[in-house]
Amino acid sequence: MEPVSPTIPRKQRLATVWLAGCSGCHMSFLDLDEWLLELAQQADIVYSPVACDRKDYPAAVDICLVEGGVGNTDNLVLIQQVRANTTVLVSFGDCAVTANIPGMRNMLEGADPVLRRAYLELADGSGQRPHAPGIVPELLERVLPVHEVVPVDVYLPGCPPSASRIRAVVEPLLRGEWPELSGPDLIRFG
Numbered sequence: 001m002e003p004v005s006p007t008i009p010r011k012q013r014l015a016t017v018w019l020a021g022c023s024g025c026h027m028s029f030l031d032l033d034e035w036l037l038e039l040a041q042q043a044d045i046v047y048s049p050v051a052c053d054r055k056d057y058p059a060a061v062d063i064c065l066v067e068g069g070v071g072n073t074d075n076l077v078l079i080q081q082v083r084a085n086t087t088v089l090v091s092f093g094d095c096a097v098t099a100n101i102p103g104m105r106n107m108l109e110g111a112d113p114v115l116r117r118a119y120l121e122l123a124d125g126s127g128q129r130p131h132a133p134g135i136v137p138e139l140l141e142r143v144l145p146v147h148e149v150v151p152v153d154v155y156l157p158g159c160p161p162s163a164s165r166i167r168a169v170v171e172p173l174l175r176g177e178w179p180e181l182s183g184p185d186l187i188r189f190g
C-alpha cells in the first residue's frame with residue numbers, strides 16, 4: 001500500500017459547544033444545508049451537541065464555535081476545557097459575545113434573587129428551590145460573555161448569526177486564514 005503523502009493536508013478538527021443559550025445559533029449552523037457536506041470533506045466534527053454524543057471535550061481541537069454565555073458552574077468548567085484544548089475559539093452568537101438574553105437575569109443582581117423570583121415568587125403552588133448538588137449546576141452570580149472568562153480569537157455576532165455569516169467565518173478558518181467581517185451584513189448584532 002502506498003504511504004499517505006505528507007503534502008495532503010489533514011482534516012481540521014471542528015467542535016461546537018452549547019453553554020447558556022437557546023440553541024438557536026446551532027439551528028442556524030444546521031441551516032448551512034448542503035455546505036455541511038463540503039464542511040464534512042474538510043473537517044471532522046469531534047464534539048457537538050448536534051453531531052456527536054461525546055461527553056468529554058477532546059484534545060487538539062482546531063476550531064470551536066461556542067454558543068451562549070457562561071451562566072453556571074458546568075459552563076465555567078467546560079469553557080476552560082475548551083480554551084485549553086482549542087486553537088481558534090469563536091464566540092458564536094450574541095449570547096456568547098455580550099451575554100444577551102441569558103444576561104438579562106443580571107438585572108436582578110445575583111443568583112439568589114433569580115432563583116427566589118423563578119421558583120418561589122412566581123410559583124403556582126408551594127414553590128421549592130432546586131437543590132441537587134452534583135446534578136443541577138449552581139448558577140453563577142452573573143451570566144458572563146465568553147471573553148470575560150477566557151480569551152476569544154474570533155467574534156461572530158448575531159441572534160442567531162445567519163448561515164451565510166457562519167460560513168463567512170468558518171470557511172476561511174478551515175483554510176488557515178482569519179475571517180474578515182465588515183459591514184452590517186456580517187457584524188450587526190441581533
Ligand code: SF4
Nearest residue numbers: 021022024094095159
Ligand atoms: S444569540 Fe440568539 S439564537 Fe443564539 S443562543 Fe443566544 S438567544 Fe439563542
